[in-house]
Amino acid sequence: MHQVEIATTQQTLLDSPQMTLNMGPQHPSTHGVLRVILKLDGETVIDLDCDVGYLHRGMEKIAENRMYNMIAPYWDRLDYIAAVSNGLVWVETVEQMMGLDVPRRAHYLRTILTELNRIASHLLWLGTHALDIGAVTILLWAFREREEILKIFERQFGARLTCHAWRIGGMPNDAYDDFESDVRQFINNFPNRIDEYETVLNENRIWLSRTVGIGIITGEEAVAIGLSGPSLRGSGVAWDIRKSRPYAAYGEMDFDVPLGENGDTYDRYLVRMEEMRQALRIIRQGIDNLPDGPVNAKVPKLIKPPIGDYYHSIEGPKGEIGCYLVSDGTQQPWRVRVRPPCFINLQALKQMSIGHLVADVVAIIGTLDIVLGEIDR
Amino acid sequence: MLLAFLAPLNFVDSLLLKFFSEQTVNYVIWPFIQVGAVVTITALWVAYATYLERKISAFMQARLGPMRVGPWGLLQPIADGLKLLVKEDFIPESADRWIFFIAPYIAVVAAFIVMAVVPFGPDWAVIADVNIGVLFVLAVSSVGVLALILAGWSSNSKYALLGALRSSAQMVSYEVSMGLAIIGALMFARTLSLSGIVVAQQSDTIWFLLYQPIGFMIFLISGIAENNRAPFDLPEAESELVAGFHTEYSGFRWSLFFMAEYAAMVVVTAVATTLYLGGWYFPFVYRFTEAKGHHNAYVVVSLIVFLAKAGLLLYLYFWLRWTLPRFRYDQLMDLGWKWLLPAALINIVVSAIAIVTLQGLNGSGIHTIKSMSNGLNLTPTGKGIAIGFGVLNLFLTAGILSLINWRSRDFNLKKQRSKIRLVDLPKGKPAVAPVASEQ
Numbered sequence: 001m002h003q004v005e006i007a008t009t010q011q012t013l014l015d016s017p018q019m020t021l022n023m024g025p026q027h028p029s030t031h032g033v034l035r036v037i038l039k040l041d042g043e044t045v046i047d048l049d050c051d052v053g054y055l056h057r058g059m060e061k062i063a064e065n066r067m068y069n070m071i072a073p074y075w076d077r078l079d080y081i082a083a084v085s086n087g088l089v090w091v092e093t094v095e096q097m098m099g100l101d102v103p104r105r106a107h108y109l110r111t112i113l114t115e116l117n118r119i120a121s122h123l124l125w126l127g128t129h130a131l132d133i134g135a136v137t138i139l140l141w142a143f144r145e146r147e148e149i150l151k152i153f154e155r156q157f158g159a160r161l162t163c164h165a166w167r168i169g170g171m172p173n174d175a176y177d178d179f180e181s182d183v184r185q186f187i188n189n190f191p192n193r194i195d196e197y198e199t200v201l202n203e204n205r206i207w208l209s210r211t212v213g214i215g216i217i218t219g220e221e222a223v224a225i226g227l228s229g230p231s232l233r234g235s236g237v238a239w240d241i242r243k244s245r246p247y248a249a250y251g252e253m254d255f256d257v258p259l260g261e262n263g264d265t266y267d268r269y270l271v272r273m274e275e276m277r278q279a280l281r282i283i284r285q286g287i288d289n290l291p292d293g294p295v296n297a298k299v300p301k302l303i304k305p306p307i308g309d310y311y312h313s314i315e316g317p318k319g320e321i322g323c324y325l326v327s328d329g330t331q332q333p334w335r336v337r338v339r340p341p342c343f344i345n346l347q348a349l350k351q352m353s354i355g356h357l358v359a360d361v362v363a364i365i366g367t368l369d370i371v372l373g374e375i376d377r
Numbered sequence: 378m379l380l381a382f383l384a385p386l387n388f389v390d391s392l393l394l395k396f397f398s399e400q401t402v403n404y405v406i407w408p409f410i411q412v413g414a415v416v417t418i419t420a421l422w423v424a425y426a427t428y429l430e431r432k433i434s435a436f437m438q439a440r441l442g443p444m445r446v447g448p449w450g451l452l453q454p455i456a457d458g459l460k461l462l463v464k465e466d467f468i469p470e471s472a473d474r475w476i477f478f479i480a481p482y483i484a485v486v487a488a489f490i491v492m493a494v495v496p497f498g499p500d501w502a503v504i505a506d507v508n509i510g511v512l513f514v515l516a517v518s519s520v521g522v523l524a525l526i527l528a529g530w531s532s533n534s535k536y537a538l539l540g541a542l543r544s545s546a547q548m549v550s551y552e553v554s555m556g557l558a559i560i561g562a563l564m565f566a567r568t569l570s571l572s573g574i575v576v577a578q579q580s581d582t583i584w585f586l587l588y589q590p591i592g593f594m595i596f597l598i599s600g601i602a603e604n605n606r607a608p609f610d611l612p613e614a615e616s617e618l619v620a621g622f623h624t625e626y627s628g629f630r631w632s633l634f635f636m637a638e639y640a641a642m643v644v645v646t647a648v649a650t651t652l653y654l655g656g657w658y659f660p661f662v663y664r665f666t667e668a669k670g671h672h673n674a675y676v677v678v679s680l681i682v683f684l685a686k687a688g689l690l691l692y693l694y695f696w697l698r699w700t701l702p703r704f705r706y707d708q709l710m711d712l713g714w715k716w717l718l719p720a721a722l723i724n725i726v727v728s729a730i731a732i733v734t735l736q737g738l739n740g741s742g743i744h745t746i747k748s749m750s751n752g753l754n755l756t757p758t759g760k761g762i763a764i765g766f767g768v769l770n771l772f773l774t775a776g777i778l779s780l781i782n783w784r785s786r787d788f789n790l791k792k793q794r795s796k797i798r799l800v801d802l803p804k805g806k807p808a809v810a811p812v813a814s815e816q
Contacts, residue, residue: 021535043539043706134607134703140438206608206702208790243802257802261795270797358539359705 018046021358025054029132029362032372034347036361043357048350052343060165063336068094068303069166071336076162078321078338079374081124081163084117084153084165085316086374091166091324092247093312095297097305100166104249106295111249112183112286113165114314114358115158115279119190120149121317121369122272122279126197129269129366133210138197145193152182168303170296183287187280194276211266215352215364218263225351226344229319230271231368235263238265243314248314252289253282265367272369311339318342318369338377342370384592388644415492421796423639424454426691433692434699437601456631464628469533472625476531481630483522484637488644491517491807495647496572498657498680500672503572510571511563514648518603521641522548525605525622532625538623543706551599551609558595561728562652565589565763566752571648575656579663579768581760582657588763589730591724591770593653595688600645602713604638607698609709644692650683654690657683708787715782720774727773731766735759736772762811 019040025033033054039047059078075090076083088110095102107368127142133174150160155176157163166172201207222235232239241259242250258274260267305327313322319341328334345368352368353361393402428443428450435442443450468477496503496511507513522545529541562585563569566577578585586593602609623634649655650671666675704712735755739746745759755763782788 003654019535130702134610135701137434137438137699140440144439199703200700203791204702205787205790206704206708208794209708209787210705212790212794213786238800238802240802243804244806251804255801256799258797258799260797264795266794267797274797274799357705357707359703377649 002065006180023358023361025051029128030193030365031128034346034365034370034372034375036365038361040358043359045353045356045358045361048353048361050346050349052346052372052375055372057184057377059377060336060338063333065332067331068305068333071333072166072168073162073164076164077373078377079121079316079318079342079371080161081371082117082317083162085121085314085323087116087163087165088114088248089312089314089316089321089323091168091358092314093310093325094168094305096312096317097223097308097310097325097327098303100169100297102170102297103293103294104299105174105293108286109171109175109295110166111253112290112364113153114248115282115286116149116152116183117185118279118317119276120146121155122276123149124371125317125366129363129369130201132362132366133207135201135207138200141193141197146365148186148189152179152186155179155182155321167296167299169299171209174295179306180287181289183283185191187283189289190280191277198273208266210265210359210363211269211367213262214265214356214360215367216262216264217348217352221346221351222263225348227319227348228341228344229315229317229369230268230275231319231345231348233258234260234268234271236261237289241313241320245313247312249286250282253285255281255285265363268367270314295306302331304329305333316341318371318374321374338374340374340377342372345377346370346375399747408504411501412493412694415497415504417491419492419640419643420636423636424458424641426639426643427457427635428454429691430695430698433695436697437696460631461632466628466630467625469625471533473531473533476527477603477625480524480528480531481626481633481637482524483527483635484521485640487524488637488640489523490641491644492647494571495644496575496651496656497647497683498676499572499575500676506570506571506572508568508573511569511574511648511652512569514644515552515559518644519552520549521637524634524637528626529602529622532622534625537622537624540624542792544622547605547609547709548603548650548714550710551602551717554595554713554721555599555603557718557725559591559652560721561592561724562587564728564732564753567749568752569650571656573752575651575658577754578655579658580748580751581754582660583755583760583791584653584658586653586655587760588767589653589724589728590767591720591774592728593649595721595724596649597693599713599717601647601694601697602709604641604645604694606638606642606694608701610649610698610703610704611686622723637662642691642694645688646687646694647732649684649690654686656686711785711787715785716778719781722779723774723777724770731763734766735762738762 003102020092021038021040022035023038024030024035030036035051035054037049037051038045057077059074062074066074072087072090075086078086097100123142123146130136130138130142153163154160156179157165157172164172192287217225217235219235219237222232222237227235228239236259238257238259241247242255243257255278258271260271305325307329309324309326311322313320320339320340322339324337324339325333326335349361349364349368352364356364390402393406397406431453432442432450443453446452446456466562468474491514493504494507494513496506525544525548526541528697529539529544532538534689565581565585565588566574568574570576576584623631625632659679659682661680662682663675666672666678704766732753735745735753739759743758745762746755747756779788786793
């Protein structure tokens with residue numbers, strides 16, 4: 001009897017019990033205030049749960065009590081890394097619902113500026129992702145180039161991060177005088193910089209061993225979860241809203257869509273790097289063919305979309321960012337719903353991380369490129 | 378030239394002899410002065426290593442680094458030290474107070490005490506020329522891991538505990554290959570005394586790096602790993618474990634850990650310099666100073682040579698840290714046990730074969746060995762053969778390691794990775810193209 005008791009105590013001591021580790025919300029590499037509850041066996045992840053909502057501001061509810069013009073600045077605070085893209089989805093939804101005819105020049109400027117924003121967003125992703133994996137220097141290099149883009153934004157919109165970029169029906173003002181030369185200078189310098197990053201990372205053994213085969217998600221699984229953007233294309237699914245439902249001036253642009261093969265972290269890295277190159281192509285075409293003319297459509301004083309509902313989505317840097325708008329014909333929307341790319345991409349975290357180590361969870365959070373402002377809204 | 382300001386040394390010596398007996402001066406007073414000098418210089422060197430690291434990293438990252446405190450931010454380390462001194466020394470409620478108190482001191486003492494046997498230069502520039510110097514270094518520096526474990530355990534925090542577990546596993550496994558890597562060099566030096574090793578290289582007029590390229594690499598890699606420096610900084614991997622074993626430490630206690638880390642770096646670079654880069658030995662220095670009767674100048678120039686060599690290795694540390702990503706825990710263990718340990722064992726065997734061959738050739742009439750009094754002194758033929766063995770060892774090690782590891786995941790990562798494809802999708806067709814894994 002006594003011996004049996006001792007044996008069971010030893011058994012429980014020798015068993016390695018699960019350890020629950022709270023990663024976040026104050027953790028340096030959860031990209032904001034994400035809380036991940038990890039169940040660990042040693043350092044291996046056996047279960048994982050995400051807790052979101054630490055940054056909830058009730059954007060969608062606020063939007064119900066604002067006029068259509070007043071909602072746009074709130075949209076900049078969704079994915080604050082890509083404020084320009086977020087703003088675009090809101091104004092385009094309203095424009096298309098009202099059937100406004102936006103001038104061609106405005107469309108071109110929108111294309112150029114959202115692509116610049118895509119590069120800025122991808123640069124921030126690259127820096128933080130590399131930082132999570134331990135390569136600190138890349139972060140500062142990426143920020144050096146992002147700074148150039150933010151300077152253009154500052155001159156164009158008057159703000160660097162949450163630049164209230166668009167108005168319903170066009171742009172608040174035309175491109176500033178040196179806009180063309182500034183953008184040209186950037187697109188001439190930037191290809192060398194991408195090569196620089198790739199020299200440091202592409203062939204790096206440690207980088208490869210940290211990314212190749214980590215966080216694999218197949219194309220079928222990715223579609224089932226609803227991934228979008230580079231996270232989906234990394235798994236080899238050819239889906240890009242710029243191609244399938246062209247908006248702004250993307251219908252007139254010539255560009256390729258990079259696709260990965262294995263769906264691992266390394267593939268998503270390569271896809272985003274290539275997307276930056278393709279974005280440069282689009283910007284170059286846009287700036288070469290920039291038409292003249294007005295940048296604003298004739299917009300009624302009071303914006304009242306017709307009664308009904310409408311869904312519009314664009315290809316943001318993180319994936320498909322969409323807006324579902326229900327109008328009751330008044331000056332305020334009846335209901336607004338955001339289709340958040342990061343929130344849906346985050347759902348893949350569990351599937352990707354189970355069986356990997358704690359260090360890989362950090363790499364996978366990085367590769368999903370989440371922004372908590374948009375997840376929590 | 379140099380002698381003018383070194384004359385006081387002899388003057389002080391004669392002055393002391395007037396008041397004390399010769400034994401007191403030689404065995405009590407001078408050692409105290411040496412200890413004081415070494416501790417001061419090391420502490421300063423550690424402080425300015427942080428400054429250098431920040432400047433070098435800034436240089437690599439296209440920024441300026443510290444610029445505000447003093448000219449070019451030269452007083453930054455002092456400002457940092459003061460700031461840390463006056464910060465609140467916070468102890469978590471659930472921490473094991475006494476162990477939490479003691480752990481940082483163990484770390485610092487373990488790192489600093491090794492300086493006692495490091496030969497910074499000939500004659501008076503070494504505190505204690507212990508005849509088991511190498512063993513002393515290995516033994517004392519492995520006490521440092523104790524501090525990390527105690528700190529992680531007593532903090533009573535999960536991140537700290539994970540950091541401590543990682544660090545203990547890491548340091549123990551890398552100490553093995555570090556110890557084994559040294560043996561090759563010791564075979565040529567035929568002594569365990571660190572000064573003796575330098576003298577062996579001096580009388581052989583060669584650096585052991587040439588005989589032991591593999592040994593040097595293993596020593597350096599495991600040294601970096603043992604110091605928990607990037608790319609092996611897993612115990613304090615800030616992106617995963619917040620700050621690892623010292624997550625709960627703040628203020629001066631935290632800065633003690635920081636000092637211990639840098640002091641340990643200085644120790645490893647110093648030992649690597651001694652073992653493989655000839656320590657304070659540099660060609661022609663002896664001929665122009667000691668041979669002309671300028672003894673103190675000889676010591677000082679040698680000291681500068683030593684610091685320069687160790688500084689170069691220290692730069693290598695910074696360079697690696699700010700360039701490479703971090704290893705994952707299991708990859709770190711793989712590297713230690715599957716790559717470095719076999720390589721160290723191969724190195725021992727090849728070095729032994731080299732020495733036996735040299736002796737055999739010497740016996741059979743080809744003159745290879747000059748003398749065996751100060752280590753193994755070889756004739757030019759013998760040196761050629763020994764260097765040949767070193768180069769052969771490079772290929773042999775590479776071959777055997779690939780044989781051992783060719784099945785592992787990390788062996789041919791470049792083939793495993795995929796290439797991305799660029800597709801030009803048709804416009805305006807809202808259809809998801811088929812899932813494209815063509816294999």
